[in-house]
Amino acid sequence: MAVTGLVLVLFLVAHMLGNLKIFTGAEDFNHYAHWLRDLGTPLLPYGWYLWLQRGALLVALAAHIWAATMLALRARSARPVRYAHRKKVQGSYAARTMRWGGVIIALFVIYHILDLTTGHLNPIGDPTRPQANVVADFAPERWYVTLFYTLAVVALGFHLRHGAYSALRSLGQQTPQGERRARGLALVFAVALSVGYLVVPFAVLLGLVR
Amino acid sequence: MNLTLRIWRQTGPETKGRMVTYQVEDISPDMSFLEMLDVLNERLTLAGEEPVAFDHDCREGICGMCGMMINGNAHGPQRGTTACQLHMRQFTDGDTIDIEPWRARAFPVVKDLVVNRNAFDQIIAGGGFVTVPTGSAPEAHAAPVAKADADAAFESAACIGCGACVAACPNGSGMLFAAAKVTQLSLLPQGQPERYTRVVGMVDAHDEAGFGGCTNAGECTVVCPKGIPLHTIGRLNRDYLAATAKNTARS
Numbered sequence: 001m002a003v004t005g006l007v008l009v010l011f012l013v014a015h016m017l018g019n020l021k022i023f024t025g026a027e028d029f030n031h032y033a034h035w036l037r038d039l040g041t042p043l044l045p046y047g048w049y050l051w052l053q054r055g056a057l058l059v060a061l062a063a064h065i066w067a068a069t070m071l072a073l074r075a076r077s078a079r080p081v082r083y084a085h086r087k088k089v090q091g092s093y094a095a096r097t098m099r100w101g102g103v104i105i106a107l108f109v110i111y112h113i114l115d116l117t118t119g120h121l122n123p124i125g126d127p128t129r130p131q132a133n134v135v136a137d138f139a140p141e142r143w144y145v146t147l148f149y150t151l152a153v154v155a156l157g158f159h160l161r162h163g164a165y166s167a168l169r170s171l172g173q174q175t176p177q178g179e180r181r182a183r184g185l186a187l188v189f190a191v192a193l194s195v196g197y198l199v200v201p202f203a204v205l206l207g208l209v210r
Numbered sequence: 211m212n213l214t215l216r217i218w219r220q221t222g223p224e225t226k227g228r229m230v231t232y233q234v235e236d237i238s239p240d241m242s243f244l245e246m247l248d249v250l251n252e253r254l255t256l257a258g259e260e261p262v263a264f265d266h267d268c269r270e271g272i273c274g275m276c277g278m279m280i281n282g283n284a285h286g287p288q289r290g291t292t293a294c295q296l297h298m299r300q301f302t303d304g305d306t307i308d309i310e311p312w313r314a315r316a317f318p319v320v321k322d323l324v325v326n327r328n329a330f331d332q333i334i335a336g337g338g339f340v341t342v343p344t345g346s347a348p349e350a351h352a353a354p355v356a357k358a359d360a361d362a363a364f365e366s367a368a369c370i371g372c373g374a375c376v377a378a379c380p381n382g383s384g385m386l387f388a389a390a391k392v393t394q395l396s397l398l399p400q401g402q403p404e405r406y407t408r409v410v411g412m413v414d415a416h417d418e419a420g421f422g423g424c425t426n427a428g429e430c431t432v433v434c435p436k437g438i439p440l441h442t443i444g445r446l447n448r449d450y451l452a453a454t455a456k457n458t459a460r461s
């Protein structure tokens with residue numbers, strides 16, 4: 001869980017940094033998208049690096065969901081008779097929403113790929129003009145797309161807050177000071193990442209990026 | 211105080227149980243929660259009905275027998291307190307109180323609110339012990355322990371094995387209990403020889419007993435009457451990683 005999650009975290013950081021290229025101009029952003037495909041050449045043929053990365057992410061995601069499913073099945077079998085009266089959350093909200101939050105994020109990732117990678121659900125959907133696709137996506141009249149995007153990123157923020165904290169614990173964080181540091185780190189990281197992802201659609205919405 | 215109680219009644223391990231409603235009157239706010247149940251049981255006995263079975267022994271918060279789910283809270287609403295040490299002044303006149311046994315596959319109901327916590331003994335048998343020479347006691351100064359380690363070991367040693375952590379865990383995991391025992395022993399010199407076989411043995415026994423897997427949800431430490439901290443689980447994880455890396459685990 002922790003190891004596969006960390007692979008996904010690395011991707012999320014790189015992806016966010018890449019997205020921020022939109023603020024340095026359409027030219028730069030499109031060049032970045034092209035560069036992703038060009039990466040590794042001439043060692044690898046054009047586009048291969050990207051496919052390798054996609055393969056690795058898919059393996060990590062599959063392993064992640066498999067591990068989460070196993071945990072959920074074990075939890076289910078560990079409590080065959082439910083409580084009639086149950087206090088909802090006493091620990092952390094983020095921790096209690098990992099499973100449903102994860103499913104929501106996974107659905108979003110599918111939508112997101114159909115939108116901005118394959119272009120099927122994008123109003124422009126032209127693979128040679130990624131910047132234009134993004135701008136068209138978050139246009140003010142398509143506010144519901146921005147809304148859905150925002151909800152998914154907030155869900156991701158919660159998922160990461162508990163995920164990062166939990167992963168540090170799984171990898172051996174063991175002192176009271178360490179616990180405080182891990183909590184702080186996870187919170188700052190989750191907020192930073194969510195904000196990094198949200199500035200793009202809101203900049204488009206407000207007309208700062210066109 | 212007058213209260214409405216809804217209590218899980220189940221005649222035996224194999225029978226189906228249900229929530230039954232009772233009224234109790236004239237409860238003093240100075241009574242403990244178990245004394246309030248005693249009042250109910252006395253009345254039931256006089257009326258020729260079967261009294262509500264619940265576990266208890268010390269009634270002073272040290273034996274770990276008295277666990278029950280009170281309004282969805284393991285050991286009731288007051289933090290750091292066992293059910294026997296909970297007082298009725300935590301409730302108000304006219305309240306409805308739901309009382310259920312711990313719910314976990316590893317803790318089957320014996321009768322009413324009584325569950326069988328043998329699974330914890332299996333975890334202990336998996337490695338929660340140290341090997342010591344019998345006979346004369348060793349010279350105490352021969353095995354110095356740093357103050358910080360002694361304090362942390364003592365904090366973990368406060369676990370009374372009540373099972374509230376399992377009862378509250380959304381995964382039905384017993385990891386806080388196992389981690390308290392592992393932490394206590396792995397911090398002290400006496401626990402070193404078996405340190406890495408212990409952690410693997412205890413985790414294996416935990417999983418075999420049918421407890422769920424820990425996801426660091428943290429509900430356990432909130433309800434733990436002894437305040438066993440969640441980071442003990444990190445210590446268990448670290449010993450476990452070291453054990454599997456060293457491959458001294460299964461000899």
Ligand code: HEM
Pocket residue numbers: 001002003004005006008009061064065068069071098099100101102103104105106109159160162163164166167170425426
């Ligand atoms: C069906 C979908 C998913 C489920 C059920 C799920 C479930 C979980 C669970 C239970 C954890 C916590 C592990 C723990 O507490 O130790 C976790 C952590 C994490 N998840 Fe997911 N997840 C899903 C999809 C995703 C997706 C799509 C991403 C990213 C694109 C993602 C990224 C992460 C990260 C970065 C962590 C933190 C690292 C860790 O603790 O392992 N998850 N997930």
Ligand code: SF4
Pocket residue numbers: 368369370371372373374375376386387390430433434435436437438
């Ligand atoms: S860790 Fe706390 S809640 Fe769990 S058995 Fe020990 S004392 Fe009870």
Ligand code: FES
Pocket residue numbers: 265266267268269270271272273274275276277292293294295
């Ligand atoms: S009866 Fe001993 S701890 Fe409550």
